[in-house]
Amino acid sequence: xxxxxLFDEAxxxxxxxxxxxxxxxxxxxxxKHPPQTEKEQRTSxxxxxxxxxxxxxxxxDVIYEVEAQKENTHNLPKRSLLYQGIIDSKLLPPxxxxxxxxxxxxxxxxxxxxxxxxxxxxxxxxxxCEEVPxxxxxxxxxRIFLNTRGKHPE
Numbered sequence: 001x002x003x004x005x006l007f008d009e010a011x012x013x014x015x016x017x018x019x020x021x022x023x024x025x026x027x028x029x030x031x032k033h034p035p036q037t038e039k040e041q042r043t044s045x046x047x048x049x050x051x052x053x054x055x056x057x058x059x060x061d062v063i064y065e066v067e068a069q070k071e072n073t074h075n076l077p078k079r080s081l082l083y084q085g086i087i088d089s090k091l092l093p094p095x096x097x098x099x100x101x102x103x104x105x106x107x108x109x110x111x112x113x114x115x116x117x118x119x120x121x122x123x124x125x126x127x128x129c130e131e132v133p134x135x136x137x138x139x140x141x142x143r144i145f146l147n148t149r150g151k152h153p154e
Contacts, residue, residue, distance in 0.1 A: 007068040011037050011054045021056070021064055024108055024144065030059045041086050050086055063087060063105045072113050080107050080143045088141075104140035114147045121150030 010016050017035040022028055035056035040049055054066040065083060069076060084107060091103050116123055123145040127137035 004068070004070070007053065008037055011035065011066070017054055017056055017066075020066070024146065025106075029064075032057045032059050032061070035064075041090060050083055052083070052087075057103075061103050063091075063103045064108070065105065066108045067110065069109055069111045072111070072115065076109055076111070076115055076145065080109060080145075083107055084141055084143070102140060104142070106142045106144065108144045108146065110146045110148065112148045114149065115145055119151040120147060121152070122146055 011020075014031060014034045018029055018031055021031075033056075035054055036052075037054055038051055040051050052065050053068055054064070056064045056066075058064070065087060067083075073079070084105060087105055087107075088102060091105075092099070092101060114120070125143045125145075127139055127141065129135040129137070
């Protein structure tokens, strides 16, 4: 499934995207619109563009971005940060300054390797305070790295 062609073909079917998200999130998702595959995002003509493998939104306006990454490029945490920023920059119309209107964004990277070395199937990241670990920033950003070769459940 990590083959680019197979992944793109499978994700062209909205039911496959919904099923995948339901499994990853362990809950039912109801997509608002058919998911988009190979969606290009750019903040301006002069800036870097990104191509999102799968871009979807649910009925609660949560944005889901799913990437299949076959090779370890040793930059996926930073890449996910760039994707988060570009996605966020497109969510508010010009002039709107109420950042509480930003959608919750969940980025999922599916890999056949263990990026972090703990043999887990899933690594979920959200911002937390280092001094008070139970204090969550609650900025609506979640990044999930799935390791298809993980040995230890969450």
